[in-house]
Amino acid sequence: MxxxxxxxxxxxxxxxxxxxxxxxxxxxxxxxxxxxxxxxxxxxxxxxxxxxxxxxxxxxxxxxxxxxxxxxxxxxxxxxxxxxxxxxxxxxxxxxxxxxxxxxxxxxxxxxxxxxxxxxxxxxHNTQVHYKDISYNIESKIVTKDGDTEHLTPTELKILELFLKNTGRVITKDEILDFTHDGGLGSDSSLRVQISRLKKLGLDITNIRAIGYRCEKP
CATH class of the missing domain: 3.40.50.2300 (Response regulator)
Incomplete structure (x- = not known):
């Protein structure tokens, strides 16, 4: 909170x-x-x-x-x-x-x-952010899991950062797309693929039907 x-x-x-x-x-x-x-x-x-x-x-x-x-x-x-x-x-x-x-x-x-x-x-105020066994360095944009480096696309990194800064809060699809595309257009299908990738990484993400997503607190 x-x-x-x-x-x-x-x-x-x-x-x-x-x-x-x-x-x-x-x-x-x-x-x-x-x-x-x-x-x-x-x-x-x-x-x-x-x-x-x-x-x-x-x-x-x-x-x-x-x-x-x-x-x-x-x-x-x-x-x-x-x-x-x-x-x-x-x-x-x-x-x-x-x-x-x-x-x-x-x-x-x-x-x-x-x-x-x-x-x-x-x-x-934060350079290194931790979520379960995932560590993310905001400055270097390096993601590690159990000490091993994970390779994410630039858009996946943006979504990861947005979720880690807002754990427990529902983030609308429009808010995610606006953040990742700097006000430009993004597609729902691409977003679903990116969310799936972050789930496999270890983020506990809940789909809030017709609204958006919530990264649950660890």
């Missing part, structure tokens, strides 16, 4: 975000409605992502993230804002934001942005 600290004083929006994220069965959400409580929570727990509305009581999102960055906190952060002026965007990135999402937004867009930041964080 990935831990997210949400700071949002709009009750309806906050409840909606929490419901959507918890439905993914992959996120553990801590929701507070003001910057002061958020600051307290950030010192009490380690989070995988911050999701901050800018205009919240006591300590606004910009001041909150600025304080966290000054303390050495490098947790990925996404700002939620209704502001569209360039000065607000510049200020946000100056204090250490990793991304912005403007109100109103589609919840699917929010999920995509959250997943992207968590994946980037994963890459920056």
């Amino acid at each position: 990935k831990k997210i600290l949400l700071v949002e004083d709009d009750t309806v929006l906050g409840e909606t975000i929490v419901d959507i994220l918890e439905d993914e069965n992959y996120y553990d959400i801590t929701w507070v409605k003001d910057g002061k409580k958020a600051l307290d929570k950030s010192f009490e727990h380690q989070y995988d992502l911050y999701l901050f509305d800018i205009n919240v009581p006591f300590i606004n999102g910009l001041e909150l993230l600025n304080d966290l960055r000054k303390s050495g906190d490098k947790t990925p952060a996404i700002f939620i804002t209704a502001k569209v002026d360039i000065e607000s965007f510049e200020k946000g990135f100056e204090v250490g934001a990793d991304d912005y999402i403007r109100k109103p937004f589609h919840m699917r867009e929010l999920l995509v942005r959250i997943n992207k930041q968590i994946q980037k964080s994963f890459l920056s």
